[in-house]
Every structure is written in C-alpha cells, then in structure tokens.
Amino acid sequence: xxxxxxxxxDVTDAExxxxxxxxxxxxxxxxxxxxxxxxxxxxxxxxxxxEGKRVVVLQFAxxxxxxxxxxxxxxxAAKTLRExxxxxxxxxxxxxxx
Numbered sequence: 001x002x003x004x005x006x007x008x009x010d011v012t013d014a015e016x017x018x019x020x021x022x023x024x025x026x027x028x029x030x031x032x033x034x035x036x037x038x039x040x041x042x043x044x045x046x047x048x049x050x051e052g053k054r055v056v057v058l059q060f061a062x063x064x065x066x067x068x069x070x071x072x073x074x075x076x077a078a079k080t081l082r083e084x085x086x087x088x089x090x091x092x093x094x095x096x097x098x
Contacts, residue, residue, distance in 0.1 A: 001062060001094060001095045001097055002059055002060065002061065002062065002095035003059075003060050003061075003062050003065070003066045003092060003093065003094050004036075004058065004059055004060075004065055004066075004092070004093050004095060005056075005057070005058040005060070005090055005091065006055070006056075006057055006059070006090075006091045006093065006094060007054075007055070007056040007089065007090050007091075007092075008051060008053050008055055008089045009033055009039070009053055009055075009056065009059075009086050009088045009089075009090055010053045010054075010056070010079075010086050010087045010088075011054060011074040011085065011086040012085065012086045012087070013084060013085045013086065015082065016082075016085035017079045017082070017085040017086055019086055020079075020081040020082040021038075022077040022091070023077070023078035023081055023085075024075065024078040024093060027068065027069065027072065027074045027075045027078055027095065028058060030074065031060065031065055031066075031069035031072070032060065032061055032065060033058050033059060033060045033065070033066070033069055034058070034059050035056065035057070035058055035059075036057040036058065036059050037055060037056060037057040038056050038057075038093070039054040039055065039056055040056055053092075063092065063094055065085075066092055067092070068072050070090070074080075079087055
C-alpha cells in the first residue's frame, strides 16, 4: 500500500532551500518516490495552523520504502543543506485502500 510523506515548511532562506530541493529530488526518485505536490499555490480552507507555509507531498510504494529513503545516507546528506533554510515538519502516513 502506498505511503505518503506530508511536509509543512516555513522557508526562511529561499536560496538555501533551492539547493536542498535540488539535492533531495534525485534521491526521492532513486527510492521510487514521486512528488504529488511541491509548494504550489494553496488555499487554507479551515483552521490552518500552517498558514503561509509551503506543503510538499511525496508518495512512496510503502512505509518501509519511505523510511528507507528518509534514513538513507543520500537523503541525510541532502538534509544537511536544509539547515538554516527553514523549519520543516515531516509526517509519514500509510495510504488508504477503502
């Protein structure tokens, strides 16, 4: 079952964030992941605590693959580029097959 990583980001340094995003993207692809949303236009519809923050949604084949991506040496190296670029909250959630 697919698994999703939902990221809420408050970018404080756009240039540093671009460096991180450029490094993270190929690692996502290497683990078979894909971006479903990547900071595009958004509208808060109800009680948003994250107003004004970017939202990124990644899809992976399953929870194990998503965890393997996040914990991989490649992603951890890319993650260091994110330091000082903003504040991010990553949430991993299992998909639903109702």
